[in-house]
Amino acid sequence: MKVAIQGIKGSYHHQVTNLLYEKADLLECSTFDQVAQAVASGVVDKAVMAIGNSIAGSILPNYTLIRQNQIYITAEYYLDISHQLMALPGQKIEDIKEVQSHPMALLQCRNYFQGYPEVKLVETNDTAAAAYRIHRDGKKGVAAIASDTAAQLYELDIIASDLQDVANNSTRFVVVEREPNYVDDANKATINFTTSHEPGTLARILTIFGAQRINLSKIQSIPVIEKPFVFSFVADLELEDLEQFLKAKQQIRPYVEQLDILGIYKNASL
Amino acid sequence: MKVAIQGIKGSYHHQVTNLLYEKADLLECSTFDQVAQAVASGVVDKAVMAIGNSIAGSILPNYTLIRQNQIYITAEYYLDISHQLMALPGQKIEDIKEVQSHPMALLQCRNYFQGYPEVKLVETNDTAAAAYRIHRDGKKGVAAIASDTAAQLYELDIIASDLQDVANNSTRFVVVEREPNYVDDANKATINFTTSHEPGTLARILTIFGAQRINLSKIQSIPVIEKPFVFSFVADLELEDLEQFLKAKQQIRPYVEQLDILGIYKNASL
Numbered sequence: 001m002k003v004a005i006q007g008i009k010g011s012y013h014h015q016v017t018n019l020l021y022e023k024a025d026l027l028e029c030s031t032f033d034q035v036a037q038a039v040a041s042g043v044v045d046k047a048v049m050a051i052g053n054s055i056a057g058s059i060l061p062n063y064t065l066i067r068q069n070q071i072y073i074t075a076e077y078y079l080d081i082s083h084q085l086m087a088l089p090g091q092k093i094e095d096i097k098e099v100q101s102h103p104m105a106l107l108q109c110r111n112y113f114q115g116y117p118e119v120k121l122v123e124t125n126d127t128a129a130a131a132y133r134i135h136r137d138g139k140k141g142v143a144a145i146a147s148d149t150a151a152q153l154y155e156l157d158i159i160a161s162d163l164q165d166v167a168n169n170s171t172r173f174v175v176v177e178r179e180p181n182y183v184d185d186a187n188k189a190t191i192n193f194t195t196s197h198e199p200g201t202l203a204r205i206l207t208i209f210g211a212q213r214i215n216l217s218k219i220q221s222i223p224v225i226e227k228p229f230v231f232s233f234v235a236d237l238e239l240e241d242l243e244q245f246l247k248a249k250q251q252i253r254p255y256v257e258q259l260d261i262l263g264i265y266k267n268a269s270l
Numbered sequence: 271m272k273v274a275i276q277g278i279k280g281s282y283h284h285q286v287t288n289l290l291y292e293k294a295d296l297l298e299c300s301t302f303d304q305v306a307q308a309v310a311s312g313v314v315d316k317a318v319m320a321i322g323n324s325i326a327g328s329i330l331p332n333y334t335l336i337r338q339n340q341i342y343i344t345a346e347y348y349l350d351i352s353h354q355l356m357a358l359p360g361q362k363i364e365d366i367k368e369v370q371s372h373p374m375a376l377l378q379c380r381n382y383f384q385g386y387p388e389v390k391l392v393e394t395n396d397t398a399a400a401a402y403r404i405h406r407d408g409k410k411g412v413a414a415i416a417s418d419t420a421a422q423l424y425e426l427d428i429i430a431s432d433l434q435d436v437a438n439n440s441t442r443f444v445v446v447e448r449e450p451n452y453v454d455d456a457n458k459a460t461i462n463f464t465t466s467h468e469p470g471t472l473a474r475i476l477t478i479f480g481a482q483r484i485n486l487s488k489i490q491s492i493p494v495i496e497k498p499f500v501f502s503f504v505a506d507l508e509l510e511d512l513e514q515f516l517k518a519k520q521q522i523r524p525y526v527e528q529l530d531i532l533g534i535y536k537n538a539s540l
Contacts, residue, residue, distance in 0.1 A: 057327065057328065057330050057492070060327050103377060103393070106393060121392070121393040122390060122393070123376060123391040123393060199483050199485040200476070200477065200480025202489070203473055203477040203479065204477075204480075206472055206473035209469070209470075210469050210471075213469050214469060216472060217491075219472070219489060219491050220327070220489070220491065221486070231487075
């Protein structure tokens with residue numbers, strides 16, 4: 001099975017891929033754009049994509065990529081992220097002048113580095129790439145924030161553990177495929193819809209969901225920049241059964257201008 | 271009037287402060303935490319705080335800071351952000367090895383720098399601080415992404431203009447104060463409420479708002495990490511008059527576990 005990820009081996013995307021699939025053949029992509037295109041074009045069977053985290057919220061552009069590339073969420077996975085600080089063997093925290101990682105990881109470890117104001121924080125495309133380059137170039141004085149897997153893979157020493165600000169730093173990943181293949185016990189749907197800017201329209205839509213015993217586990221409005229009076233919403237729905245969802249989908253038609261089902265899959269949250 | 275901002279002179283917070291208030295006495299804070307505390311403790315009269323932008327969405331932690339410090343939104347302002355690349359006079363884009371800025375600014379200019387893969391992107395606490403240090407230390411080979419104001423203030427040359435990926439890169443700022451002082455023509459409210467995880471509860475709340483002709487211009491669910499079955503929502507409400515809002519506020523009581531009014535102010539959006 002061929003799976004596209006954003007980043008290289010040792011990234012959190014790689015870690016999730018390993019947990020979900022045995023012996024996947026990885027396609028390492030440098031951007032989420034490339035990941036989505038690899039799925040849409042059929043170059044890979046699936047992709048694993050981060051879609052949000054418990055600190056910063058949703059990664060809104062990835063919902064847009066899924067919609068625009070007409071690909072589908074077929075599964076979800078929540079990973080508790082533990083950020084490790086790693087450097088060449090023998091390096092100590094006092095030796096470190098510069099720390100490299102993905103902007104999101106740097107953000108999640110901000111409190112830790114307030115204790116080290118002299119350390120320069122440098123952005124890289126992904127966490128594992130920072131670790132890889134320290135290994136490849138034998139860079140002293142530089143550390144990376146990345147996963148345990150990256151430390152092992154690139155033979156670096158972990159010089160500080162669990163750097164993230166909040167203990168409960170969970171990232172939600174989704175599996176995306178070219179077809180909306182859904183499993184028999186699917187009980188969650190992600191939808192994107194737009195409504196006119198009319199008081200009560202969203203309430204009508206949510207009332208229809210409520211009547212079908214469909215619960216919202218997430219809703220987020222996204223301003224549609226080009227159309228100031230149109231609102232776009234991303235919502236995650238928890239379904240008791242698929243029939244109810246299909247019924248609700250019909251009933252909300254009069255109130256939505258556009259409706260895209262981004263995927264129907266099995267709920268992996270608590 | 272004393273106004274707290276995150277960042278130093280020349281930051282976008284400073285730019286907004288200048289647009290809103292003549293001759294404000296600035297308190298430069300290095301974190302949003304300090305900004306909120308300065309307002310809560312009465313050290314300043316007001317603060318100007320970024321609360322979200324059209325690309326990355328809401329800055330969720332700032333809503334939490336407002337709620338926890340029991341301070342209030344009293345006004346909002348939308349600024350179209352134009353990011354400029356600036357360096358010491360005489361430097362050209364070919365001379366630049368490293369670009370420093372705030373992580374959000376780096377993120378918003380990501381496409382631009384894909385054309386310059388050799389350039390190292392380095393995070394700083396705020397955009398203006400990067401510009402200031404280039405000026406202070408006479409740093410050659412280093413550029414900052416910051417505002418026009420920062421270039422003028424720190425005597426740097428703009429070597430590339432409007433670097434942001436999306437032309438329409440608008441950031442929403444709010445003014446926060448210790449008391450919920452609201453203006454006579456206030457027509458927008460920001461609220462934070464929690465509901466039980468019961469299908470249809472949010473629909474009931476929004477139906478009440480709809481019946482009072484209150485429109486939602488924004489809604490975002492925030493998972494409450496410690497309480498998996500409780501959901502927290504931040505919503506912006508567009509009001510026709512305050513009476514309707516107070517009526518709706520009474521009517522939703524049975525459906526909310528907690529309700530905080532983060533501010534009532536004048537709508538500044540289109």
